[in-house]
Amino acid sequence: MSIKKEVPLAQLLEQLRQQFEQAQLFYGHGTDNPWDEAVYLVFSALGISYDEDASIMQRLVSEQELARLAPLVQQRIEKRVPVAYLVKEAWFAGYPFTVDERVLIPRSPLAELIAQEFASLVKQPPVRILDLCTGSGCIGIATALGFTQAQVELADISEAALALAELNIERHGLGSRAKAIKSDLFTALEGPYDLILSNPPYVSQTEIDDLPPEYQHEPVLGLFSEEEGLAIPLQILRHAADYLSADGVLIMEVGYSHEALSARLPDVPFLWLEFAHGGEGIFMLTAEQLRAAKAALI
Ligand SMILES: C[S@@+](CC[C@H](N)C(=O)[O-])C[C@H]1O[C@@H](n2cnc3c(N)ncnc32)[C@H](O)[C@@H]1O
Numbered sequence: 001m002s003i004k005k006e007v008p009l010a011q012l013l014e015q016l017r018q019q020f021e022q023a024q025l026f027y028g029h030g031t032d033n034p035w036d037e038a039v040y041l042v043f044s045a046l047g048i049s050y051d052e053d054a055s056i057m058q059r060l061v062s063e064q065e066l067a068r069l070a071p072l073v074q075q076r077i078e079k080r081v082p083v084a085y086l087v088k089e090a091w092f093a094g095y096p097f098t099v100d101e102r103v104l105i106p107r108s109p110l111a112e113l114i115a116q117e118f119a120s121l122v123k124q125p126p127v128r129i130l131d132l133c134t135g136s137g138c139i140g141i142a143t144a145l146g147f148t149q150a151q152v153e154l155a156d157i158s159e160a161a162l163a164l165a166e167l168n169i170e171r172h173g174l175g176s177r178a179k180a181i182k183s184d185l186f187t188a189l190e191g192p193y194d195l196i197l198s199n200p201p202y203v204s205q206t207e208i209d210d211l212p213p214e215y216q217h218e219p220v221l222g223l224f225s226e227e228e229g230l231a232i233p234l235q236i237l238r239h240a241a242d243y244l245s246a247d248g249v250l251i252m253e254v255g256y257s258h259e260a261l262s263a264r265l266p267d268v269p270f271l272w273l274e275f276a277h278g279g280e281g282i283f284m285l286t287a288e289q290l291r292a293a294k295a296a297l298i
Pocket of ligand 1: 103104106107108111116131133134135136137138139155156157158161183184185198199200201202222223
């Protein structure tokens with residue numbers, strides 16, 4: 001960062017925008033362009049509220065603040081560290097979550113369904129919710145904030161991830177309504193759940209090797225799944241029915257593995273959901289459909 005002397009915020013952001021553009025960074029962790037990326041980094045690192053009016057652009061950024069920002073900008077450009085890890089915060093479904101390299105950076109299109117409280121997908125407000133493969137806890141916690149009477153369990157195989165999920169449970173004041181549980185998929189869990197949500201690992205090794213360097217900072221445990229990405233999603237599909245209530249539903253993300261999954265299970269009636277704000281590869285299946293499909297899932 002070449003600016004060293006006190007400067008208006010607008011000028012600093014424009015300089016960073018140009019630097020990010022020249023460095024050809026990859027955007028996929030909360031923003032999709034260099035200006036928004038600069039705003040995310042500077043506002044979060046300096047504790048500036050996103051609710052400020054336009055006059056905030058005239059605010060002067062002090063020399064001390066510039067000195068604090070410089071190493072973050074350097075890591076973003078030279079090491080390609082995503083901003084969320086630099087400022088330890090990501091936004092999901094309108095809520096802030098504490099994140100670091102122990103968890104994947106929240107970005108699931110499921111956020112859109114959560115914001116709509118799963119309108120038309122669930123018959124009545126779910127009482128017991130499971131967020132399987134929870135990472136930071138973002139999906140389960142944001143869902144529980146919408147369904148204020150629900151109990152939510154956040155399950156992950158990684159103790160490191162669960163430590164962060166617990167921090168986020170506390171941050172959002174869910175108290176005894178939320179529980180973080182160490183579990184290899186369903187093994188330590190007890191149903192029945194009315195709603196199972198999952199954004200499991202579904203990326204094959206070849207695809208991981210091809211990902212932009214920003215993604216190489218994320219835990220491989222959060223991305224990688226055997227059998228061309230399908231091993232973990234298939235395991236969840238095989239067992240979900242045993243953990244759902246009679247009217248329960250499973251909503252799971254498999255991203256760009258959706259074509260491979262449909263091709264592998266042509267007789268399973270996946271309902272692939274559509275998103276106004278982008279994203280694909282999220283399906284819904286009812287408990288009834290999963291039970292009926294058991295033979296096809298073996
Ligand atoms: C794609 S990340 C999703 C994190 C979070 N749900 C989100 O959307 O940001 C997948 C998570 O699954 C966890 N995981 C991987 N294998 C697992 C297993 N066998 N059982 C439970 N969790 C697992 C990883 O530790 C990681 O936190």
